[in-house]
Amino acid sequence: MNDLPLPVPMAELSGPIGDEQFAALRAAIRPVVLRGQVADWPVVAAAREGDAAIVAYLSREPTTRPVGAIAAAPSEQGRFFYTPDLTRLNFVRGSGRLETFLDDLLSAAAMPDPPAMAVQSEEIANLLPAFARENRLALLPEVTARIWIGNRIRVGVHYDAKENVACCVAGRRRFTLYPPDQIGGLYPGPFELTPAGIPVSMVDPIAPDLERFPRFAEAARHAEVATLDPGDAIYIPYGWWHGVESLDPVSILVNYWWTPGQPDGIGSPYEGLLHALLAFRHLPDDQRAVWREMLDYYIFGDDPSAHLPDHAKGILGPPSPERFAKMRSAIRQALG
Numbered sequence: 001m002n003d004l005p006l007p008v009p010m011a012e013l014s015g016p017i018g019d020e021q022f023a024a025l026r027a028a029i030r031p032v033v034l035r036g037q038v039a040d041w042p043v044v045a046a047a048r049e050g051d052a053a054i055v056a057y058l059s060r061e062p063t064t065r066p067v068g069a070i071a072a073a074p075s076e077q078g079r080f081f082y083t084p085d086l087t088r089l090n091f092v093r094g095s096g097r098l099e100t101f102l103d104d105l106l107s108a109a110a111m112p113d114p115p116a117m118a119v120q121s122e123e124i125a126n127l128l129p130a131f132a133r134e135n136r137l138a139l140l141p142e143v144t145a146r147i148w149i150g151n152r153i154r155v156g157v158h159y160d161a162k163e164n165v166a167c168c169v170a171g172r173r174r175f176t177l178y179p180p181d182q183i184g185g186l187y188p189g190p191f192e193l194t195p196a197g198i199p200v201s202m203v204d205p206i207a208p209d210l211e212r213f214p215r216f217a218e219a220a221r222h223a224e225v226a227t228l229d230p231g232d233a234i235y236i237p238y239g240w241w242h243g244v245e246s247l248d249p250v251s252i253l254v255n256y257w258w259t260p261g262q263p264d265g266i267g268s269p270y271e272g273l274l275h276a277l278l279a280f281r282h283l284p285d286d287q288r289a290v291w292r293e294m295l296d297y298y299i300f301g302d303d304p305s306a307h308l309p310d311h312a313k314g315i316l317g318p319p320s321p322e323r324f325a326k327m328r329s330a331i332r333q334a335l336g
Helices: 019-028 042-048 051-059 098-109 129-134 180-186 216-220 269-280 285-300 321-335
Strands: 011-014 032-035 067-072 092-096 116-123 145-150 154-158 163-170 173-178 224-228 233-236 241-246 251-258
Touching: 019 233, 042 051, 042 129, 042 163, 042 251, 051 098, 051 163, 067 098, 098 116, 098 145, 163 173, 173 180, 173 233, 180 216, 180 241, 224 233, 269 285
Parallel strands: 011 032
Antiparallel strands: 032 233, 067 092, 067 116, 116 145, 145 251, 154 241, 163 233, 163 251, 173 224, 173 241
16 A cells, blocks of 8 residues: 555546647647547447447458557456566567457457457558548548557556557546656666567556655656546647556557657657767766756757858758758768
């Protein structure tokens, strides 16, 4: 037991909302639940008829490629994470036909203690084209839609370097969010071994070990929570940490990731972080202090080239694919 405060309820809007409301909520850089945003989707109507109906809806068009899937033993209680010694992940990966996975999902729903199972982040347009045509999010018509299918599972607290709208279409999902400045209290895990490509929080928010992770007590004070029903959506701002719990035996989510405002040709911020670790993390403290000032000036402050004439700005000039290409060339030469 602990005396941590409960997460506060997330802000909500009754949907569906339009483009102007969406732009306003994005500008606020706060998570928001959009109740009923996709309530008129045919897939949501199928889900209301029961698990067999939603599986039949997804299975009506034969898929033309395999899907990836993960599974964890019942002893893991639905949590996709690490083994206790952090030498490997606690689940296995495989691939096969979506129709087979859906049949297995229905079978698992009847088990008293089923394994955790999920198909994650599959692009819908080339997997289920009829589904893609029938279930569209008007707010993001040009953004790739991805589907997540599983049973009662828990995904560790993590962040995405993207904005995200996630639409619950079958089963209920609980989202718990933390702002980016709470990273210290979330204790990110290793870079080399990750469940999905980026470090995840080592804290189990359902049963946090405050002796091992004492700063989580502060992060918990900033947590926001929402439970989505089929037809609801959630907006997650860029970089916000979030843990996701699927609460029903058949749970389906459709999400949209995008990164507006990034110039064409820009480098990956995540790769930049790795390079910064290589270059700065292990310097003596006095040298790191110098480079912190450099980074604040050149990277996070105002325009560092404002005092230079345009012809002399060089790599400090306005962003362009050509300028980014020159930077990459210089970096490759510097790295040998």
